Amino acid sequence: MSEVNLAVPYRELPYNEQGTDYFVGDLHGCYYLLLEQLQQLNFSDKDRLIAAGDLIDRGQDSALCLQLLEKPWFFSALGNHEHMFLQACEVHISGMEHCHNSEAIHFWYRHCLNGGDWLGHYTGDEIRAFKTLIEQHCSLALSVATGIAKQKLGVTHAAAPNDWQKLKNHDYLFANLHTLLWDRKQFQNDKPEVSKNITLTVHGHNACQAVIKKANRVYIDTRQRSGRFTILSLQQLLELEPRF
Numbered sequence: 001m002s003e004v005n006l007a008v009p010y011r012e013l014p015y016n017e018q019g020t021d022y023f024v025g026d027l028h029g030c031y032y033l034l035l036e037q038l039q040q041l042n043f044s045d046k047d048r049l050i051a052a053g054d055l056i057d058r059g060q061d062s063a064l065c066l067q068l069l070e071k072p073w074f075f076s077a078l079g080n081h082e083h084m085f086l087q088a089c090e091v092h093i094s095g096m097e098h099c100h101n102s103e104a105i106h107f108w109y110r111h112c113l114n115g116g117d118w119l120g121h122y123t124g125d126e127i128r129a130f131k132t133l134i135e136q137h138c139s140l141a142l143s144v145a146t147g148i149a150k151q152k153l154g155v156t157h158a159a160a161p162n163d164w165q166k167l168k169n170h171d172y173l174f175a176n177l178h179t180l181l182w183d184r185k186q187f188q189n190d191k192p193e194v195s196k197n198i199t200l201t202v203h204g205h206n207a208c209q210a211v212i213k214k215a216n217r218v219y220i221d222t223r224q225r226s227g228r229f230t231i232l233s234l235q236q237l238l239e240l241e242p243r244f
Contacts, residue, residue, distance in 0.1 A: 004177070010173060011139040023233075025204035031064040054082070054205065069133045077141065077157050078157060079181065080157060141155065153201070154200070158187075162195060199238070203219050
């Protein structure tokens, strides 16, 4: 799995003193459902929304979800679907019609569950612009200050190491790219380890009916199974009890 060219592989967000930080799992192109639920929360431009990645594919509005990355209040980890998109773009020089036989394109399509055809509506220049958005704004890992001394929340798409501090090393980040983006073993583990040097870790990728907390790892990707996003505030996450 090739390395990606991200402007900020590891991002640290300071405490939001003006509003509330919210966290959400995989969007998968469901832009209008997200807006509906944010409106129900009375989300304002003083608040921030931190996503666990997989903004694109499967849903109807992948491009609109990617354009959220331009908003000053929106942040996202890199998901495996964004990574597949970036790999496909490496062979995407002059339009999709010239690369249908490439391994990267076919790999992406197989994992999109027939949801990757949205790119067919866009020109090569527009697709390059999507690529730039992902590279400039998505990170492999994010940490978010809680306002409580030494307490931070960490966000990666699929999994986290047993010591969060390792993720601040860019060599470690890229060496463990597959685990961070694709792992399911941590989610399936009935005796999970605590990730040290972080208060909680928050993940998408693994579909669940409701929020699941294992040790200090929280899984919030509920839209696929429940039909609704789970959008939790920082305080709600801190108050979660373990749930297997």
